Amino acid sequence: MQITGDMLIGGAAVRGNAGTLRAFDPARNVEMEPEFGAGDANDVDRACRLAQAAFDPFRQAPLETRARLLETIAERILALGDALIERGHAESALPKARLEGERARTVGQLKLFAQLVRDGRWLTATLDSALPDRKPLPRSDLRLQKIPVGPVAVFGASNFPLAFSVAGGDTASALAAGCPVVVKAHPAHLGTSELVGRAIQEAVAECGLPAGVFALVLGAGNAVGEALVAHPAIKAVGFTGSRGGGIALMNIAARRREPIPVYAEMSSINPCFVLPGALAARADAVANGFVDSLTLGVGQFCTNPGLVVVLDGPHRQAFIDAAAKALEKKGAQTMLTAGIASAYRDGVKKRAEVEGVSHVAQGASTDAHHSALPELFATTQQRFLAAPPLEDEIFGPTSLVVTCANVEEMIELAEHLEGQLTATLQMEPEDVELARKLVPTLERKAGRILANGFSTGVEVSHAMVHGGPFPATSDPRSTSVGTLAIERFLRPVCYQDLPAELLPQAVQDDNPLNLWRLRDGAFERR
Numbered sequence: 001m002q003i004t005g006d007m008l009i010g011g012a013a014v015r016g017n018a019g020t021l022r023a024f025d026p027a028r029n030v031e032m033e034p035e036f037g038a039g040d041a042n043d044v045d046r047a048c049r050l051a052q053a054a055f056d057p058f059r060q061a062p063l064e065t066r067a068r069l070l071e072t073i074a075e076r077i078l079a080l081g082d083a084l085i086e087r088g089h090a091e092s093a094l095p096k097a098r099l100e101g102e103r104a105r106t107v108g109q110l111k112l113f114a115q116l117v118r119d120g121r122w123l124t125a126t127l128d129s130a131l132p133d134r135k136p137l138p139r140s141d142l143r144l145q146k147i148p149v150g151p152v153a154v155f156g157a158s159n160f161p162l163a164f165s166v167a168g169g170d171t172a173s174a175l176a177a178g179c180p181v182v183v184k185a186h187p188a189h190l191g192t193s194e195l196v197g198r199a200i201q202e203a204v205a206e207c208g209l210p211a212g213v214f215a216l217v218l219g220a221g222n223a224v225g226e227a228l229v230a231h232p233a234i235k236a237v238g239f240t241g242s243r244g245g246g247i248a249l250m251n252i253a254a255r256r257r258e259p260i261p262v263y264a265e266m267s268s269i270n271p272c273f274v275l276p277g278a279l280a281a282r283a284d285a286v287a288n289g290f291v292d293s294l295t296l297g298v299g300q301f302c303t304n305p306g307l308v309v310v311l312d313g314p315h316r317q318a319f320i321d322a323a324a325k326a327l328e329k330k331g332a333q334t335m336l337t338a339g340i341a342s343a344y345r346d347g348v349k350k351r352a353e354v355e356g357v358s359h360v361a362q363g364a365s366t367d368a369h370h371s372a373l374p375e376l377f378a379t380t381q382q383r384f385l386a387a388p389p390l391e392d393e394i395f396g397p398t399s400l401v402v403t404c405a406n407v408e409e410m411i412e413l414a415e416h417l418e419g420q421l422t423a424t425l426q427m428e429p430e431d432v433e434l435a436r437k438l439v440p441t442l443e444r445k446a447g448r449i450l451a452n453g454f455s456t457g458v459e460v461s462h463a464m465v466h467g468g469p470f471p472a473t474s475d476p477r478s479t480s481v482g483t484l485a486i487e488r489f490l491r492p493v494c495y496q497d498l499p500a501e502l503l504p505q506a507v508q509d510d511n512p513l514n515l516w517r518l519r520d521g522a523f524e525r526r
């Protein structure tokens, strides 16, 4: 499939006339062909109006059609073959094997949402029978189902050009809910975005759905993204990226005449608490596992372990020495973009200047362009609490080991933390009592709590939560990974005493969709 540098609106390729954009190969340090035409507010308006017009036909189409759409997108992405992997590799500097894994995850995610659509439990079909003889007042016949919120704007993430981008989790969950999607392509992988966008566009046509179900817009600068979030047809936003970007979009959404929810996944340092039993039993193994997790994908994961918390004692130094030794063997590698590499270097420089922070180890230099050198720092609990910038995410392969003088300091540190995507406990059976003290605090702080694992690596499943209190996300009630992500794009509607002819299928008496339903407080399927 040819990359033309066009936007994808209304089932067609549309040339943007508001400036030009180029993809960049950070590993080779060169701009790439072709030139992309940037859109403007008029292009956004057209894409959003088409999405609005497509909303009712799309949400009212049979669930089977919606499930087929998701599966057809998956098939079309696979049919792109090596061209997709080659382009993604050139634009992101991510290894091809990693991108192949990410493609499998993206396709698997689309198929999982197709299954979910067919299953229909997300409709939350609920029936409360009329009680005409109830005293003092009769009860009406009440029936509830969830419906999609409307067109959704999606901002892909730089660090997952496939799984968190054009056909990533936000798009898959919004389409599964029945919401048309307008994607703002991430400037770090323009060609990859176009290829995947074309796959979706073809799938929409193949399934006989209105072309407005999907659009891909391009912008030079923030204006296109701002216009998209401000557009009255858009009813929710999915975003993964920086804290500054997420907050800017939240502010635009809140200032609209009709404010809308923004589901932004932004910043997390993913604390790892190495409890004393684990430190004594396997300091070396934990240190090596931690460094592998920290440097995986050049540290460009939202679940990167940016904070390690240990207790002072005989094994603390062994852990730090082992981590330093492991880190020194890791070489500098090219980051996703020149901007991300330069933000990383600035962040590391500022951290090194914070009073009371010591530099523990540095990775091996290489001649890679736009690279990040792995860096490890250490400080005490008291310095950490006194210097709020130490809690800021530095996107890349750097982490901070914080030593607590005693258990009380460790609990105080946990209590002090901002919201996180994950919190990890490295523990042995003798650590259970301390873990029991930490868990209630960690539940309030994080979306996912792990024991004896590493936070990088997020399963796409029914029980996954990739979310957490601010600043990890803008809304702690949701997840951006896993089937629960569909809830972000649904809202409940109650039908009171509606005649049978007007009731949606999900709540009709004879249950034509064969759903599990809550009838008068009990689950049934009949």
Ligand code: NAP
Pocket (backbone or CB within 6 Å): 155, 156, 157, 158, 159, 184, 185, 186, 187, 219, 220, 221, 222, 223, 225, 226, 240, 241, 242, 243, 244, 245, 246, 248, 249, 265, 266, 267, 268, 301, 302, 303, 340, 343, 393, 394, 395
């Ligand atoms: P970003 O700069 O926040 O950009 C993400 C997307 O949002 C891009 O499409 C960008 O488009 C758009 N955008 C950003 N600010 C905007 C604004 N004010 N108005 C309208 N649109 C806006 O994130 P990034 O480029 O992916 O990475 C930069 C930083 O994000 C990293 O250094 C890291 O700190 C963080 N990050 C975090 C995660 C995570 O999972 N937590 C993942 C990736 C990155 P334009 O640039 O075209 O405006």
